[in-house]
Amino acid sequence: MANILLVEDSPEVSMSVREILESAGHTIEDAVSGKDALQRLSAGSFDIIVSDIWMPEMDGIALLKEIRGAGNNIPVVVISGGAPNAPLTYTAPLAATFGANVVVYKPFEKAELLTAVASALSDS
Amino acid sequence: MIPNFEVDGSKPAPQDLATLNAQILLDSAPAATIVVDHAGKVVGYNTLANALLGERGADVIGQHPTGAFGIFLERARRAGGMSAHFEHYFDHAWYAVVAFPVQSSGVGASLQVIVAADVTDAKNAEFAIRESEGRLEEATRIARLGTYKLFWDTGSAQWSPHMYVLHGLTPDTHAHSAESYRRLVHPEDREAYDRILEDQLSGKHIRAAEYRIVRKDGAVRWLRLDGRVLFDAEGEPYASFGTCQDVTEGKQREQELKNLLRRNTILYEALDASPIGVAVVTTDGDIPDFFYVNAEFENLTRHNTSSLSEAGIHALRPADEGDGWDDVLDALSSSSSGAFELTCARRNGDSFIAHVEVAPVRDHPGQVANVFVLNLRDITIDRQRAEALLQSQKMEALGQLSGGVAHEINNLLQPILALSELGAEIADTNPEKVRKYFDVISSSGRKARDIVRQVLTFARRDAPQLAPYPIASLVGDALDLLQSSLPPEIKLERHIDVVDIQAVVNSTQVSQIVLNLVKNGADSMDGSGTVSVSLDCVDLSEPAAAALTLSPGQWVVLRVVDGGCGMDAYTLSRIFEPFYTTKLAGKGTGLGLSVAYSIATGWGGTLSIESEVDKGTSAMVYIPIATRESPSIRKLG
Numbered sequence: 001m002a003n004i005l006l007v008e009d010s011p012e013v014s015m016s017v018r019e020i021l022e023s024a025g026h027t028i029e030d031a032v033s034g035k036d037a038l039q040r041l042s043a044g045s046f047d048i049i050v051s052d053i054w055m056p057e058m059d060g061i062a063l064l065k066e067i068r069g070a071g072n073n074i075p076v077v078v079i080s081g082g083a084p085n086a087p088l089t090y091t092a093p094l095a096a097t098f099g100a101n102v103v104v105y106k107p108f109e110k111a112e113l114l115t116a117v118a119s120a121l122s123d124s
Numbered sequence: 125m126i127p128n129f130e131v132d133g134s135k136p137a138p139q140d141l142a143t144l145n146a147q148i149l150l151d152s153a154p155a156a157t158i159v160v161d162h163a164g165k166v167v168g169y170n171t172l173a174n175a176l177l178g179e180r181g182a183d184v185i186g187q188h189p190t191g192a193f194g195i196f197l198e199r200a201r202r203a204g205g206m207s208a209h210f211e212h213y214f215d216h217a218w219y220a221v222v223a224f225p226v227q228s229s230g231v232g233a234s235l236q237v238i239v240a241a242d243v244t245d246a247k248n249a250e251f252a253i254r255e256s257e258g259r260l261e262e263a264t265r266i267a268r269l270g271t272y273k274l275f276w277d278t279g280s281a282q283w284s285p286h287m288y289v290l291h292g293l294t295p296d297t298h299a300h301s302a303e304s305y306r307r308l309v310h311p312e313d314r315e316a317y318d319r320i321l322e323d324q325l326s327g328k329h330i331r332a333a334e335y336r337i338v339r340k341d342g343a344v345r346w347l348r349l350d351g352r353v354l355f356d357a358e359g360e361p362y363a364s365f366g367t368c369q370d371v372t373e374g375k376q377r378e379q380e381l382k383n384l385l386r387r388n389t390i391l392y393e394a395l396d397a398s399p400i401g402v403a404v405v406t407t408d409g410d411i412p413d414f415f416y417v418n419a420e421f422e423n424l425t426r427h428n429t430s431s432l433s434e435a436g437i438h439a440l441r442p443a444d445e446g447d448g449w450d451d452v453l454d455a456l457s458s459s460s461s462g463a464f465e466l467t468c469a470r471r472n473g474d475s476f477i478a479h480v481e482v483a484p485v486r487d488h489p490g491q492v493a494n495v496f497v498l499n500l501r502d503i504t505i506d507r508q509r510a511e512a513l514l515q516s517q518k519m520e521a522l523g524q525l526s527g528g529v530a531h532e533i534n535n536l537l538q539p540i541l542a543l544s545e546l547g548a549e550i551a552d553t554n555p556e557k558v559r560k561y562f563d564v565i566s567s568s569g570r571k572a573r574d575i576v577r578q579v580l581t582f583a584r585r586d587a588p589q590l591a592p593y594p595i596a597s598l599v600g601d602a603l604d605l606l607q608s609s610l611p612p613e614i615k616l617e618r619h620i621d622v623v624d625i626q627a628v629v630n631s632t633q634v635s636q637i638v639l640n641l642v643k644n645g646a647d648s649m650d651g652s653g654t655v656s657v658s659l660d661c662v663d664l665s666e667p668a669a670a671a672l673t674l675s676p677g678q679w680v681v682l683r684v685v686d687g688g689c690g691m692d693a694y695t696l697s698r699i700f701e702p703f704y705t706t707k708l709a710g711k712g713t714g715l716g717l718s719v720a721y722s723i724a725t726g727w728g729g730t731l732s733i734e735s736e737v738d739k740g741t742s743a744m745v746y747i748p749i750a751t752r753e754s755p756s757i758r759k760l761g
Contacts, residue, residue, distance in 0.1 A: 010535055012535075012536070012538075012539040012564050012567065012568050013535055013538045013539055015539065015543075015564055016538055016539035016541075016542035016543050016546075016564065017538075017542065019542065019543060019546050019561075020542050020546065023546055023549070053612070054531070054608055054612060055612075059612035059613075060612075061612060062612065062613070079538075081530075081531040081532075081534045081535045081538075081608070082527065082530065082531055082534075105534070106534040106535060106537065106538040107534055107537035107538040107540070107541045107542070108538070108541070108542075109541060109542065109545055110542060110545050110546065113542075
């Protein structure tokens with residue numbers, strides 16, 4: 001089972017994602033922004049990051065740039081609120097460009113997220 | 125003395141031959157004649173002299189003469205003694221008078237003969253000649269005609285007085301010579317003048333030769349010379365004479381006419397080169413008539429001036445969709461100007477969407493015009509392009525809004541889906557947790573409901589009419605929806621200070637304006653920065669309002685400020701033009717600001733842009749505040 005850093009500003013989304021991951025036996029630490037996540041990364045040790053894109057202070061894309069820019073290859077699953085084909089929304093394709101291992105679109109079901117996490121973990 | 129010397133043949137016989145001879149001589153003289161002695165007393169006279177000796181007849185012998193001869197004698201003695209020659213006017217007649225001395229062998233003393241001939245007829249003829257000469261002189265002066273005569277052997281010349289006037293000279297100061305005249309001729313015309321002179325010298329008559337002279341005062345005058353050559357008995361030319369005329373004014377008029385014709389040609393060519401159809405229409409009669417059309421007008425309508433002139437303006441009016449022409453006819457009949465969009469018929473039956481401008485050509489301001497200029501442009505393609513791009517802009521805005529809405533809804537569906545699935549799994553084992561799930565599920569559901577309502581409210585508000593709305597909440601809603609479609613490093617600041625103010629707007633258009641302005645601000649900042657949106661109330665003074673072409677007083681101002689690249693003056697001058705864009709292909713249609721501007725002016729407000737290169741741009745939308753007079757103020761949920 002993995003030690004997961006969950007980065008998500010919406011409490012409801014954060015709670016539901018945490019419940020899914022915990023149901024599969026993972027341990028979760030919450031962060032509410034990219035900045036928060038960076039601090040927690042330097043303090044603790046994580047197997048994988050699950051991150052939202054749209055967040056105040058530092059968003060998911062900026063977080064990815066920081067992590068990959070520092071040479072950290074930790075698996076990252078991005079959970080995106082944008083529809084995959086929605087025009088002019090600032091989303092998933094960009095996340096992949098900046099080094100996300102898997103992108104999952106909200107709303108997703110339990111299996112979808114767990115599969116994505118497993119797939120990302122197997123990448124490393 | 126000669127006693128008994130009588131002129132009448134009935135008198136006693138003469139005493140000697142000398143006396144008889146004298147009497148015969150006297151009587152045969154063709155003119156009135158008297159003979160006087162040294163004392164001036166009459167010694168003899170002839171019949172013709174009777175009338176000029178007054179009433180006394182034969183009694184005059186031995187007496188001083190009276191009548192006309194008394195005067196003649198007196199005048200002759202005063203003039204020169206015994207001999208004299210003069211003309212004298214007496215009693216409506218002219219006399220040529222000759223006095224001379226004779227020696228009489230009989231008396232041995234000197235006598236004087238006075239002969240007076242009536243020369244009245246000759247004198248009158250002379251006067252007539254003088255009068256006609258005077259008239260000729262006057263005529264040549266009036267015609268500015270100088271006359272000249274040139275003698276070739278000596279090079280001397282005779283000029284009429286006006287000839288001197290023409291050349292700005294006086295007879296006292298001008299010495300005639302070929303060289304002195306040539307110096308008067310304008311340097312550019314001297315060669316031409318030389319040829320005129322050569323022609324004359326070779327015996328040719330001169331017809332209307334023209335050249336310029338430069339007068340002493342610097343004035344340049346055009347002269348026209350006509351000349352005839354005089355030939356001597358051997359057929360050799362020896363002199364020439366002719367007239368000289370000042371034709372400067374005629375030359376100037378000729379030049380003015382040439383310039384006018386040239387101007388006309390240039391104007392017509394320029395009009396034909398114009399990419400805009402131009403017609404000149406006259407409204408003297410009942411039906412407006414085409415006076416002139418340029419090449420583009422012919423090209424657009426497939427007509428020419430004569431076919432348009434025949435058919436009149438109605439030729440351009442299609443059978444259906446011709447209503448737009450009523451406005452044009454109204455403008456013509458009311459001498460006003462105007463611009464109209466209408467359907468224009470071609471001669472071949474086709475039609476096109478036309479932009480027509482009418483402007484009266486007035487001789488004097490305020491006067492009714494009956495000449496108009498009419499500009500015609502085919503804007504069919506512009507219209508189609510504008511419609512297509514408006515549509516694409518609409519789609520772009522829709523995509524942007526739907527993207528924002530989708531993001532919000534997805535984030536709310538996420539806990540609903542995940543927690544209901546997890547809840548079902550643990551319903552039997554952990555009802556406590558399931559209850560917590562339900563709380564989150566229902567709160568997410570409520571939030572989703574609110575967003576759907578918000579979107580529906582927008583849809584419902586999409587009425588064509590303007591109405592008073594709480595402007596702050598409309599702007600707030602638009603920003604909420606917009607937020608998530610902005611790049612994450614673009615921060616949106618809000619300063620909404622006019623919570624309760626109602627503004628007369630169209631709600632859909634508010635979101636469109638906010639979207640367009642904020643997106644422009646974000647795009648200008650290269651990925652990161654702050655767009656500040658504020659809404660407050662201002663009180664415009666007279667001059668401030670006039671600068672914005674608004675009425676003074678209270679206005680709501682929506683201000684969107686970015687710290688982006690800004691615009692230079694050139695770009696700033698063009699930003700409200702539809703389809704003008706500085707953005708990269710695919711990034712913008714160039715309609716954003718022009719749509720925002722047309723919406724704001726449609727509300728009765730305006731959009732004003734201030735910008736500085738590399739500092740950023742401020743867009744201010746002035747929005748009319750709802751007053752008591754505004755139609756029903758509705759509260760919107």
